[in-house]
Amino acid sequence: MYAAAAPRADGLLLLCGGRGVDSTPLADAFGLARHRDGRWEWAAAPGEAPTARYQHAVTFVGTRLHVSGGALGGGASCSGRFSISCSAHLSIACSGHLSIS
Numbered sequence: 001m002y003a004a005a006a007p008r009a010d011g012l013l014l015l016c017g018g019r020g021v022d023s024t025p026l027a028d029a030f031g032l033a034r035h036r037d038g039r040w041e042w043a044a045a046p047g048e049a050p051t052a053r054y055q056h057a058v059t060f061v062g063t064r065l066h067v068s069g070g071a072l073g074g075g076a077s078c079s080g081r082f083s084i085s086c087s088a089h090l091s092i093a094c095s096g097h098l099s100i101s
Contacts, residue, residue, distance in 0.1 A: 002054035006065060014045065014065060019054045025073045027052035053078050 003018030003026070016029040029045035050056075056070025056078070070078045 002071075004056050004058040004067075004070075006058040006060050008060045008065075009062075014058070014060075016045075016050055016058060016067065017053045017056055017070065019073075023073070025052035025054050025071070051078065 001019045003015055005013055005015040007013050011034055013032040014029060015032065018026045020026055027049050029049040031043050031045050032040060033043065034040050050067045051072075053070030053072055057066075057068045059066050072078050
């Protein structure tokens with residue numbers, strides 16, 4: 001619940017964060033990719049995901065994924081932003097707290 005997703009120009013959909021069934025913020029990232037034969041596949045994005053958060057925003061600008069804001073739980077909010085450079089094969093290299101490759 002309250003996860004954020006962003007489509008990339010090549011069709012990959014990246015989903016990150018949200019809240020678990022116990023309402024704790026999640027620090028995970030998954031990619032949904034379509035294979036050439038038409039099959040869809042979820043894969044955990046390897047590397048370090050953004051800080052656990054929900055009700056945040058994510059968007060791709062070119063090959064860069066931007067993660068902004070969100071709630072940390074317990075009434076705390078996150079004002080931090082991440083900018084991640086992404087290549088064409090769900091390979092994400094990052095400065096800061098997020099590195100998915």
